[in-house]
C-alpha cells in the first residue's frame with residue numbers, strides 16, 4: 001500500500017513489560033482549566049504505568065493544535081512535555097504519529113524530547129504480533145474533500161507560508177480550522193457503529209485481502225473505543241479518546257487489551 005512503512009518491518013522480538021497506545025487527548029480544548037485537568041490525568045496515568053512500560057505509542061491528536069515554529073513553542077502543555085522527556089530520558093521509547101490536529105510537527109519532538117515521529121502509517125512487529133498503526137485520518141474509501149484539504153496542508157510551501165503568520169494569529173486560524181474538523185469528526189456519524197459504514201473497518205478489510213495480514217490495526221481519530229474483529233482475521237482496535245473515555249491500549253507481548261484509566 002502507498003505511503004506505508006512496511007518494507008523493513010521493525011522487530012521487537014521480546015517485550016518486557018507493556019506497550020501502551022493512546023490518542024486524541026486534544027489538549028487545549030475546550031478551555032484552559034479543563035484541558036489542564038485532563039493533562040494532569042494523562043500524566044498521572046503515564047507515571048503509574050512508567051515502571052512497567054516497554055514503549056509508548058501516541059497515535060495522534062495529542063494536541064488540539066500544535067505548530068512547530070522555528071524559534072517559538074506553543075504555550076502550555078509543560079507537564080505532558082516534561083513527562084514525555086522523562087520517559088525517553090529513562091530509556092523508554094516514545095513514538096508519535098501526528099494526527100490531523102497536530103500535523104504541523106517538525107523537529108521539536110525528536111530533537112528536544114527524543115520522541116520518534118512517524119509521518120506515515122507503520123507496519124511493525126511487536127512481541128509476537130503484527131501491528132498496523134496510524135492516526136486513521138484519510139484512510140479508507142471516500143472523504144475526498146477532507147483528503148484534498150489534508151493534501152494542501154501537507155505541501156511544504158503551504159507549511160512555510162503558515163509559519164510566516166504571527167503565532168498568535170496562526171493559533172487563532174488553526175483553532176478555527178480545528179473547530180470545523182472536530183465538528184466534522186464528532187458529529188458526522190451516529191453513535192452506534194455499523195462496521196459496513198465504518199471507513200477504517202473497510203480500510204482494514206481491504207488491507208487484509210491485499211497484503212500480508214496483520215493481527216492488530218490500531219487507530220485513533222474516531223473518539224470511540226472500538227474492538228471490531230475482521231472477517232478475514234485480525235482486529236480493528238480504536239483507542240477512543242481522553243475527552244470522554246480515558247481509554248488506551250495495552251499490549252503485553254501476547255495479548256492486546258483496551259482499557260480505561262480511572263483515578
Ligand SMILES: [Mn+2]
Nearest residue numbers: 024061099221
Ligand atoms: Mn481527534
